Amino acid sequence: MKEKIIFLTGPTAAGKSEVAVRLARKINAEIISCDSMQIYKGMEVVSSQPGTRLRKIITHHLLGIVPFSKEYNAAAYRRGALKKIEQIIKKGKTPLFVGGTGLYMSVLLDGIFRVKAQDPLLRQRLYRQAEDSGSSFLYERLLKVDPAAAAKIHPNDTRRIVRALEVFEITGKPISLLQKQRKGITDKYDVRIFCLNIERDKLHQRIAERLDGMFKRGLIAEVKRLFSRQRLGKTAAAAIGIKELNGYFKGAYDLSEAKRRMIRNTCLYAKRQLTWFRKDKRIEWIEIGGSEKPTAIANRIFKEIS
RNA sequence: GCCGAGGUAGCUCAGUGGUAGAGCGCGGCCCUGAAAAGGCCGGCGUGGGGGGUCCGAUUCCCUCCCUCGGCA
Numbered sequence: 006m007k008e009k010i011i012f013l014t015g016p017t018a019a020g021k022s023e024v025a026v027r028l029a030r031k032i033n034a035e036i037i038s039c040d041s042m043q044i045y046k047g048m049e050v051v052s053s054q055p056g057t058r059l060r061k062i063i064t065h066h067l068l069g070i071v072p073f074s075k076e077y078n079a080a081a082y083r084r085g086a087l088k089k090i091e092q093i094i095k096k097g098k099t100p101l102f103v104g105g106t107g108l109y110m111s112v113l114l115d116g117i118f119r120v121k122a123q124d125p126l127l128r129q130r131l132y133r134q135a136e137d138s139g140s141s142f143l144y145e146r147l148l149k150v151d152p153a154a155a156a157k158i159h160p161n162d163t164r165r166i167v168r169a170l171e172v173f174e175i176t177g178k179p180i181s182l183l184q185k186q187r188k189g190i191t192d193k194y195d196v197r198i199f200c201l202n203i204e205r206d207k208l209h210q211r212i213a214e215r216l217d218g219m220f221k222r223g224l225i226a227e228v229k230r231l232f233s234r235q236r237l238g239k240t241a242a243a244a245i246g247i248k249e250l251n252g253y254f255k256g257a258y259d260l261s262e263a264k265r266r267m268i269r270n271t272c273l274y275a276k277r278q279l280t281w282f283r284k285d286k287r288i289e290w291i292e293i294g295g296s297e298k299p300t301a302i303a304n305r306i307f308k309e310i311s
Numbered sequence: 312g313c314c315g316a317g318g319u320a321g322c323u324c325a326g327u328g329g330u331a332g333a334g335c336g337c338g339g340c341c342c343u344g345a346a347a348a349g350g351c352c353g354g355c356g357u358g359g360g361g362g363g364u365c366c367g368a369u370u371c372c373c374u375c376c377c378u379c380g381g382c383a
Binding site for chain 2: 120
């Protein structure tokens, strides 16, 4: 019999963390975070990591374990997550993945090509070329070496053009070919994926309310600290709240404008997350009202599983 | 009450006698080693109400309503 693995996802601020702990208790699970920002240490408030109250109840993994000065990525996440799955199952418990980073989920569920193909210097060089000669220059090159990839990538999507060229230069193989080589965990395990969903207006409201809480918990001090210690990594620096507050620190606009931008960017992010989730037909949707208690939601999911 | 300005998209506004745009917002989509990133697409509208002129009005005229500023 296949071991069970549960995913609990949903847009940011939907209330995943609270529900997850209730669910974990019912199914004897340990939680593995699936969040590209909560993985960082020193960003507890800005990334809305589950706090000690929840972490005392259930063991959480892959949470606050990477220094914010370091780069991290989907492949590294996959390696870490696979290890955690084994460890937790060995203990006789169920792995419960919780988080909203679609790419990390996808790379775990469906795999990623496993060729070491990353070269920061090469990448830097490609970006410089894109700036000097325009991204269409790189796109032309991609059309020649990997027409299949070029067909899928928009000429303005510099990031993916650079990535495709980077892979080709390192491996000599087109990324479009490598990308077909992926193997996920869905064959090996009995995977169920639940996604919390809430009316858009209510979600936007929750995002705004959560932001107030973040300020009360010391958001400003935390983000200031991020700038004062080691250099902030590129990935960590992309967390919503950091660039917005930095503009305020530098006097480009006032605090209320910084808040407005944070809320807007978070709402846009939530929209993109939902687009990603909608595409995955394996997902089982859990519609929640605004006032439903986490325990009640957890119970509904529990019923689906058992 | 009088004088002036104005009522066009969710907001701020542009424009035209041939049924309307822009920015922001909002919505949809793409995504394989930076993913809270990066990229693409969409106008989402009884043009304040009513009447008139005209082949035809959002545009011109009349009237009513509302908002803002000034005078009382």
